Amino acid sequence: MFEGATTGTPISLMIENVDQRSKDYSEVAKAYRPGHADYAYDAKYGFRDYRGGGRSSARETAARVAAGAVARLVIPEVAVLAWVSEIGGDAIEPANFDANQIGNNPFFCPDPVAAARWEKLVDEARLAGSSVGAVVECVAQGVPAGWGAPIYGKLDADLAAAMIGINAVKGVEIGDGFAAARLSGEQNADPMRPGPGMPVFTANHAGGIAGGISTGQPVKVRVAFKPTSSILTPVETIDRDGQAAEIRTKGRHDPCVGIRGVPVVEAMMALVLADHKLLHRGQCG
Amino acid sequence: MFEGATTGTPISLMIENVDQRSKDYSEVAKAYRPGHADYAYDAKYGFRDYRGGGRSSARETAARVAAGAVARLVIPEVAVLAWVSEIGGDAIEPANFDANQIGNNPFFCPDPVAAARWEKLVDEARLAGSSVGAVVECVAQGVPAGWGAPIYGKLDADLAAAMIGINAVKGVEIGDGFAAARLSGEQNADPMRPGPGMPVFTANHAGGIAGGISTGQPVKVRVAFKPTSSILTPVETIDRDGQAAEIRTKGRHDPCVGIRGVPVVEAMMALVLADHKLLHRGQCG
């Protein structure tokens, strides 16, 4: 920043980890934690940094959220909003959806009834040393038609990569996603009617993207987070010497990483859209 | 090719379209087909090639299949197999899974009982001028632990982009995908036991990838194809002048594009894995 403006230089963000605990890593150091990248990372690099997962730690997502805040400034015409729509298999009631509720509970839940149920559900998982998964939904309003590309650089492909690349994510859907595979062609159509400047769509099964290019409808994704891999129940594993071991992950226990995923999903949406806005401008002026 | 070997030059593949029909595009030329890229493409480029979708046509996937055949030569240690696991919401019975059946029916179906049901289901859709969606599954056996990377170039992110980038695909899952969001941490663990040279995993909920890196287990993806957008029922739409119109897509009718997606999914799996094999060799020797 200089004289109130960015200077054209890359924006550098540095987040210092001020919440490290000098706790005992001896348990984790002894053996690979199933569900974590421990074994795969060591198989790749022949190296293991067992201090909280090292480079594979979800702490890295803090940088994504910070960068996403910058990306939003690049796309002021777009409003990005995410929420949790399901925890441990318990989904919100679409009729109860109220965007104003999302910030009113610790679960980013737009359905106050579901939020009350989740409080119990997540507490039980915590007390049991167990964990639960979650589904996060994200909508970007205001994306104009035309961002993306028909083969290389498809908007939906870049969004899918961005979302699956978030730690603990195992699935992604654009628009209706897997549910679209259960619709007929008639049900799945997004008919168009004349509108002012752009068509009015009477449905949005496509999630705002057709053929890799935005249609002008809201861009919608759904993202599946697996349950936290760190649990207090001992799990069979092996150590670095290949010997049988058991491991249980003590320390701070987070029973549902999906909840923390909400700002990360928003950030990745903003980052991908900001990229595509600039790419589109380069391509089409 | 020269003296029985590749020469180090890029391999060029050219597929001539010998099955064009000099049919009447006048209907399609008049208005945008909902569910296709017609409107979005025109919004981006200010141009519309209505001859079968132009660059947005799924004809392009023929090139992917051809390239995938070359990619398989780069990864002889890996066996890639895909099949249809669900059509129009009707899924195979896992207990009936028989890989040998996949080539014995026109649906790439590993469950002969389901194949019989699908024959009727797809025929009915065809006769009604309607269409149905499908889910394709793909497994790659023999991928060693260590391909991929922990943040940039994650194996699962690249697979997700490759799969969502296939025409008509709206969702992708790695391993258990959305089902993992409904499991507890204990259920979702992939415990390890000592094995010869590498661990024996007693489950594979992760689909062979942890923290963006292959674990040595089979790499598993599930891919959702929407129902074919071209249907004979007229759908509301607009023309290039923004006026109200109706459109129905005549000509060759393909009631389930997901079936044709099977070799494309296999090809994209092979292409991504071949890339990552070479990247891993560059990274880790």
Add this chain to the structure above:
Amino acid sequence: MFEGATTGTPISLMIENVDQRSKDYSEVAKAYRPGHADYAYDAKYGFRDYRGGGRSSARETAARVAAGAVARLVIPEVAVLAWVSEIGGDAIEPANFDANQIGNNPFFCPDPVAAARWEKLVDEARLAGSSVGAVVECVAQGVPAGWGAPIYGKLDADLAAAMIGINAVKGVEIGDGFAAARLSGEQNADPMRPGPGMPVFTANHAGGIAGGISTGQPVKVRVAFKPTSSILTPVETIDRDGQAAEIRTKGRHDPCVGIRGVPVVEAMMALVLADHKLLHRGQCG
């Protein structure tokens, strides 16, 4: 092309080699040609395609010239012109420079007096089975200030890579190049005066690029081509078994490849500028 316009699909160009001669490659097949990529290519790939150099052949530059013609359509505001300024150490007289002469002789020479000398010089090299080098200069008029970037994607760095990447090129200069290293800071300054819309520069030692970004002055490069490596005088070499050999290159003899480099240099200039025009539009709107 469709209805008189490009369709948004990548433009594919294919040039069939219709001038192959079924001549005897047995001499070339026996041993590596010094000065060619024969040995280095085989050292890399463990493979040798001796038919005219294979992938390392300058035939490849035909594709660059064709692509450059397309690139020029992207930058109609820019006029690109190249010429030969020196052959075999014999340079043009700057005072004789006449752009209209460039197309009037087989040497792309803007100085008719030098062209007459070169005719003799090149003929002698041809008759002796020898070869001579050349320097090609290229100017792009009409490039606006602002293309390029200060660190990554510098315009001069991309031009340098594009030019050195042409077969037989061994040196590149932006503006005064090596001569600038012999000037004082006062001599090398490009002073500015007020002008209509943009400054008037009273000199252009910088060749139109400062800090990786175009200044609005003509972009100037000089490119050194080595003498053709294929000569009729036998040269010491080794064969694939590492044994001593001698080689002389028969067949069509081209005593000065630099002359053929003129359209290639123009093409590479146009390709780099077209890229940077689009990048700049993406970056700065």
Add this chain to the structure above:
Amino acid sequence: MFEGATTGTPISLMIENVDQRSKDYSEVAKAYRPGHADYAYDAKYGFRDYRGGGRSSARETAARVAAGAVARLVIPEVAVLAWVSEIGGDAIEPANFDANQIGNNPFFCPDPVAAARWEKLVDEARLAGSSVGAVVECVAQGVPAGWGAPIYGKLDADLAAAMIGINAVKGVEIGDGFAAARLSGEQNADPMRPGPGMPVFTANHAGGIAGGISTGQPVKVRVAFKPTSSILTPVETIDRDGQAAEIRTKGRHDPCVGIRGVPVVEAMMALVLADHKLLHRGQCG
């Protein structure tokens, strides 16, 4: 670093500028400095950070030198050495070349006789508030045959981009460079004789690269640095409002930036070679 080894995470280097002077930038702030990127940068971004050049400052090369030190660890088989071979048009005597002298004088000069002359020459420039250019040469010993590629990713093209991308560089040569354009084909040949494991070349006009691929000979580049643009003599220029102005650059005066370029040239050589070593391993195993 963890337990004595890198952890597989990207290596982050941060250099704090502890030598800023709270001097008066008012002179520089008023007008564009000719020869600097001031005008071009402002033309691109509509923004000017006049504090020492901002992003266009050669301070940035400190990061390159630091990164080059890491790159050298990736290529322990290669020895990279650079020196100044010419200042203000006064060249070293090749017969006097002594690598051991390079560190014995402030000019990285391998010829002690030239070093003595340069001391006077540079001092005179400093006292006059003037500046002089320089030529830097760099040799990398130990690069095996096979790094690079025949068309995309040519080793010489990447080196050229890396060198021209250094602040103040206006020309680059591979091997004999522009001098090769004055040789005959016979003179420029690099004959090969049988040698142990690899050929013995009897000359190295090519600078160790043929067809974009290393030959196993030393990789040689020459780099031209223009004279420092900041001089004490007033130069005609314009201010941001397009009005006529004069500027002279006070403060620390560096009469020959080329001398400081030596470690930067070495670093860029090491960075490009380290990249190509890894690329080659990915390509050819």
